[in-house]
Amino acid sequence: MRPTYLEVNLAQLKQNVEAIRAHVAPAKVMPMVKANAYGHGIDGVAPFIEPFVDYLGVALVEEGIHLRQLGIKKPILVAGGILIEQLPLFLEHDLTLTASSPELLAAADEMAESTRKQLKVHLKIDTGMERVGVRDYEAESFLLKSFACRHLSLEGIYTHLANSETPDRKYSVMQLERFQEVLRIYEKNSVPVPIRHVCNSGGILNLPEAHFDMVRPGVLFYGVYPGREALRSVNVKPALTWRSRVAYSKVTLPGRPVSYGSLWQAESPARIVTIPCGYADGYFRRMTNQAQVIVKGKKYPQVGRICMDQFMVNLGADHAEVGDEAILLGEGVTVEDLAAWAGTNEYEVMTNISARVPRVFL
Ligand SMILES: *Cc1c(COP(=O)(O)O)cnc(C)c1O
Helix, strand or coil: CCCCCEEEEEHHHHHHHHHHHHHHHEEECCCCCCCCCHHHCCCHHHHHHEEEECCCECHHHHHHHHHHHHCCCCEEEECCCCCHHHHHHHCCCCCEEEECCCCHHHHHHHHHHHHHCCEEEEEEEECCCCCCCCEEEHHHHHHHHHHCCEEECCCCCEECCCCCCHHHHHHHHHHHHHHEEEEHHHHHCCCCCCEECCCHHHHHHHCHHHHEEECCCCCCCCCCCCCCCCCCCCCCCCEEEEEECEEEEEEEECCCCCCCHCEECCCCCCCEEECCCCCCCCCCHHHHHCCCCEECCCEEEEEEECCCCCEEEECCEEEEEEEHHHHHHHHCCCCHHHHHHCCCHHHHHCCCCCCCEEEEEC
């Protein structure tokens, strides 16, 4: 196997689910496993975690189909926007549809009727994200239409928070009030309220009054907090260790700059080691001369332009040989560190660790 790989601590993911469940009980838990389980590797994560969750969430219908092909039996919600021509796939693979417009709802009802199959649907209300969903101020006719659908199983209704990770709860509370207003339409029409869900990771941490019947943890399930300011009201820990090994070791002299663009050179003879991992693996090029790497248990600066498949680390006067251990993430280097060096958020760091990096599940 490639010396550069991602170690995934599945037992930690289970502990994270349990910590989240204890915090939101009696609400159900639907971890979001879109984007290759936030980079962790869907093929290992989904079958392992299935027994400990109520639902699994993905963004794309293709991701839902992949879960079924892995043998997942639990319900799967496809949360992202879809095209009407993708509707048959929901029936074929028993996926739960997010009905985000009256047109989609009507098409789904028609198709369910013609195929005489059960189609599970969650209505999506847009309370302040302006992405997909029927706006709260247009929801009444949408819900009335849904009550008239004869061939759908209207299992849920949900919305998505736009600012849940910030300590200022004002925007979230406003979204919540809009959602509550929509829920009153059920009462008014004496229709039983379906499964209600609102909270992403930020909401789980910051908005206990919004846990409702189910929560949708993404980043928190993977043990990472949604930003530095997020309240740490649930204790979770990350599950990733990104490992590699020294592929080349030499002493570089002053006047002999390292890598493309000659952006860095030693001021005195320095031990420079090459790590066989680069931006094609998701080790962002924009971390050049910013990142730190653990080699043989000690942190050292990354130097010279990060290449597609390799990058260099400056050990100074220390020594390392070909084959020695390097750690790019974990054991003292956090996802937050990588995000700061790359000028992005934790989500982008994790979801960009590419398919070329083998996942090893512990
Ligand atoms: C991705 C996603 C989530 C999870 O968001 P986190 O901030 O990672 O917790 C929740 N709900 C929906 C609809 C999503 O698309």
